[in-house]
Each structure stands twice: as C-alpha cells, then as structure tokens.
Amino acid sequence: MKCDVLIVGAGPAGSGAAKAAAENGAKTICIDKKLVIGLPVECGEAVGLGLPKEFGIKIAPEAICMKHKGTVFWANQEVKIDNCSPIWKSMSVNRHIMDKSFAIDAARSGAKVLVNSELIDSEIEDKIIKSVTVSHKGYEISIIPKIVIAADGINSKIAEMLGRRKFKDIEIGKVAGYEMTNLNLREKNKIQMFFEEMCGMGYGYIIPKSRDSANVGFGSLGIKKAPWDAFNDFLEEHPIVAPQVKHASIIEVKSGEAPISGPLSDSYLGNAMFVGDAAGQNLSHVGEGAVPSHICGRIAGKIAADVVKSKNIQNISIYPKMINDALGPLFNHCDSIRENIIKIWTSKLPVEKRFLIGTVLVSELIPPNNKELLDRFERIDVSDVVNETSLLIRKENIEANITSNQF
C-alpha cells in the first residue's frame, strides 16, 4: 500500500491528524492495533469545557455523561478549595465513544481507518521512514508513506525506531484507577482532587459520571509504594474517600501512564511528526490530554498534507511553531504551574505547607509566576496562607472559596 500520510494510532491525536490530513487532500491511512478504538479505557474521562469551545472541537453528544459545576481540591485532608470558575468547569465523557466518534469523523473526511493493525517494523534510512510493516489479522502488510504521524501514545514505537529520547521515569505519572458504582458521592456534580503526602507529587481523584458512579483514581509520582498498593490505601484509609467508596462496586479498571513532561522539544524527526501523548502534548500539571492531543493532531495532519503538496520535506519544520502558536501559552502556563509545584513539593518546607501551597497553585488561585506571593506563603503560617488566599479570592472576584477544618 502507498499513501501520502500514515498515522499510527487512532486515539484522539491520531484521529485529529487523520481528519485534517484527509480534508486537506492527502491520501491518508490511520492504523491502530486495538480491536475496538478507545478500549480499554485508560482515562479519568474528564474534559475541560474551554478547549473544545475555543478550537471548535465537537464532542459527540452521545459520549457526554454529565457536566461538572467545578472542582473541589483537598490539601492534606484539611483545606478545601471549591473552585467553580470557568477553567474548572468540565464534563465527563465515555472515552471509547468519544474516541470512536473522532475516528468516524476522520473516516468520513476521507481517511482510511484500519483497526487490528499493529505497526511492528520499519525500514529507515537517514531518519526517513521509507516503509513500515503492519501486522493485520495475522498477515503482514507493507505500507510506503511519504509522511508518518506518530500518534502511538506514551510508549511510541516510532519514537523507539527513530531513536528519539524516551520519557524519563520522573516524567511519567502512573495511574491506577477504577470506574466505581453505588458510590456515596460527597460532591455529586464536581470533580474532587486530593493532594497530600500519600500521593507524592501526584494526586487522587473522583470524577463523577452519574449521581452514584465515578472514575476514582490515583496518579502517583515520586513515592516508594507501588501504584496499586497506594491506590488501595487511598480507597480504604483516606478519611474523605473511604466513606464515599465503602459500599461501591468496581465495574471497570481504568489505569495507565500519562506523560507529565510538558511538550517535548523534538516533536519531529526526518519525515515523522509526533503528536499527543507521544509528544507530551497535554496540560502537564494535571495530565489532561484527550482534547489537547486531538487539537495538536489536527495541526499535524494539516501540515503533513501541505508538506506532501509542496514536495519539500523541509517544510515539516514549521510544526513546532504551529503548535506553539495555537497552544504554546497554555502549555507554558501548565508547565510553569507544574515546575513550581515540583519545586515546592521537593523543598524542605513542612509537609502541610508543601501540599497546601501546591494545591493553591494547581487550583490556579494564584498565578505561577507570582514569585513574591509564593515566597511569602513559604514564610507565613498555614492558617495565614488560607486567610490570605481567601482575601485574594474575594479581591479578584474568583468564583471559589477556601475553608479549613482545622481552624
């Protein structure tokens, strides 16, 4: 088979790329090794409302479970930030339905989508992928592409074949999670996020999908305990979580790995472009990547089609700039929050203060570049951090509040 653009992976990134490449006139093939696009689900299934609106990404109504009025952040099981400002409004989706609808959209735009098709080998000369071998229903198919879009996730096979650097351990959030039902949800229409010592530099979450079901998960980073052991402690011992899950049943396992590196600088190599998780293109302070990946995929697909038309592979070099123009400020903002959180979490400050300041930062009540305020928070008492944040919320008119069950 010959094609202009071969996309490996039909997740949100790959389907976005396939749609845009085909719409812009490229003969496009998009392969995925899965039997069913989107399954198994490896996601908490929360999608912020802002990006789909800003970039005109239509989420299929049948994929949407419910909308969330805001997000509740817990620091050290003591301080509660209830943030209902627009950036923390979201929806929960059924990811496999959303991913499948993205793939259907790509196919309707003219891309050939092929499941049960795993890229297993390639012929590469001077970093140019000349051909790939795909295993499909026990047969081996050879595909000769002009451009390859690697939308094959965090453990990208194409990155490995081309010798691009792997994600370091510290850049990978290992997430253990379940969809649970018969929950006694404390917040019926808000996401709950938990920041404290047991999560290390990660966080625990409860993302409602209905009045009594939710994705409950635990993204750990920098702790010694194995993710599933830490997750079990979170479910059984956490004073806010345990009562909510006490009578619940597990109806699906939803675990996996999420990059938290921020976008990688080497986003293209030879005739290949990396998109989505394969390129670290997500909101790196929380790991939200489904819609950002899809947006980046659309950008990559359009560029790939243009490069084919121009017959000049050098034009691929515009890719990082186009991503930066579209999402650079947002990605940089998230990276800056993440970097500050890591700095505070790894500092010698007392535990309560580390997680409290980290939570105030991640909930975006203070800008990550307000060094003066951050320095002050490091010096004053925990109760004063709460009081000053409360004053700031009122002054800035943020639709949020902060309370403590300690003072």
Ligand SMILES: Cc1cc2nc3c(=O)[nH]c(=O)nc-3n(C[C@H](O)[C@H](O)[C@H](O)COP(=O)(O)OP(=O)(O)OC[C@H]3O[C@@H](n4cnc5c(N)ncnc54)[C@H](O)[C@@H]3O)c2cc1C
């Ligand atoms: C547990 C967990 C919870 C998360 N929660 C959220 C959340 O709540 N909200 C959110 O927005 N994001 C969340 N994320 C992140 C989000 O799931 C990813 O950012 C998103 O899926 C990235 O899309 P992608 O298309 O780049 O990669 P993927 O969705 O990983 O898709 C890659 C595709 O490539 C295919 N593939 C891989 N190798 C090959 C090969 N050799 N040949 C053929 N096909 C191949 C795979 O089968 C897969 O379908 C979470 C991640 C995890 C792990």
